[in-house]
Amino acid sequence: MSSKWLKTLGAGLALSVAATSVSAETLRVVTDPSFVPFEMMDQETGEMIGFDMEIIAEVAERAGFDYDLNTMDFNGIIPALQTGNVDIAIAGITITEERGEIVDFSDPYYDSGLRILVRTDSDMDEMSDLEGKKIGSKIGSTSYDYLMKTLDDDDGVTPYPGSSDMYMALMSRAVDAVFYDAPNVGYFASTKGKGKVKVVGPLYEGQQYGIALKKGSKWVGPVNEALAEIKDDGTYKTIYEKWFGPMPEDK
Template identity: 40%
Template sequence: MKRVKLVSFLMAMMLVLAACGSNDGTTSGGSGDAGKTYTVGVDTTYPPFEFEEGGEYKGIDIDVINAIAEEEGFKIELKPMDFGGIIPAILADQLDVAIAGMSITDERKAKVDFSDPYFDAGLTLVVSENNSDITSMDDLKGKVVAVKNGTTGAQYAEKIKEEAGIKEVRQFNDSPSMFQEVANGNADVLIEDYPVIAYAIKTSKLDLKTVGDRLNGDQYGIAVKKGTNQDLLSKINSGLQKIRDNGKYDEILKTYLGE
């Protein structure tokens, strides 16, 4: 009888020890996240941040999230989708993370938690390469400003037209026509999203250059579900700081923006 009790006791202890020692590496915090795979939502129609080339996903966002994952020891699975569906997918637990040139706004912050900003976007002034007369907003008086119809650049130009003394805001239906108008000297300056025009200048060899400071202060952030994924958010912020410190972040920007 005593032997049976001893055997039962030993078997129970073995079960307890096995339960205590089991760890599949998927728990959050510490080193338990090492090797875990997170699903990352991206919009691959937004160069230079995300695009598909030769069957591969490339861009600033793709390289940044891969570099962060490498620093923090986790893996990612990219899930391309329309931009408008990304936050709903996070809320439905279909995505763990989103990086998609997403501006940090109060409206979005009500639904998701953002990382530290990883890119200062916003509008910028663009002039021909040989133009030295325009270096800031103060130089727009009496000038012709080219914009693309329906864009934030067009809205901004109309908003400041009277205050800045702009002679004319000239609307175009496509970017190449707008670029050419300034390159040929038919318009003095254009207003465009900074990363978009910087990438276009680098890849298309346009005879244009950006000048002055950003005209507004949009910042991009990496998103996770609000209030439920703080450990992952901490890892993202940690990895982001590491790639800033070790120079990898600057290398990524130089690859796509030439700076």
């Protein structure tokens, strides 16, 4: 197994996974540290933990590469892949046709969608209720794009750099609602926001997350094979249920 240590990369935190073999190629992997429970910083150990972090560790071991793991804001991840500054990204990245034109995606590894989060005293419960309201979303996310395409009155939509920022805005009444990825919204509602916020409405725009690689990467095949292997042997189920509870039968 690769060893990890905390280091500083520019203004951001970074973790490095040491090579365990002189023959294994070391790839530059990046994630967004604020998308819980997929990736987050363990305040006690200084290590990145979460669903995605366990998935990429398994994939790397089985695909045959070592990796340096660094963090950056989500809106910088696709450009970093596009310019070749990083090799792989895993950060709850929704597979879209537009993104697929500039990066390569693995096979989907997580089914998701978008949900509305409001304070418990709110009477809003569907997309039409968000018209003309102050809504927090995340910069560069598909949730922000969806709001801009769907709402006729979108002047109140505010993109935030991190999910914690938009949740704080909701709790402080700076915004009326948050619209973001379902698992992240649900996790906040059941942890720090428990009793203060609630998830409402249906699941909007069913989505799938994929591991993103720079265009033309030779690692797409090995990554897909590794993903298939961890699903077949039960490893994926074990990791999923650690972070999300019982896995639906159709996953």
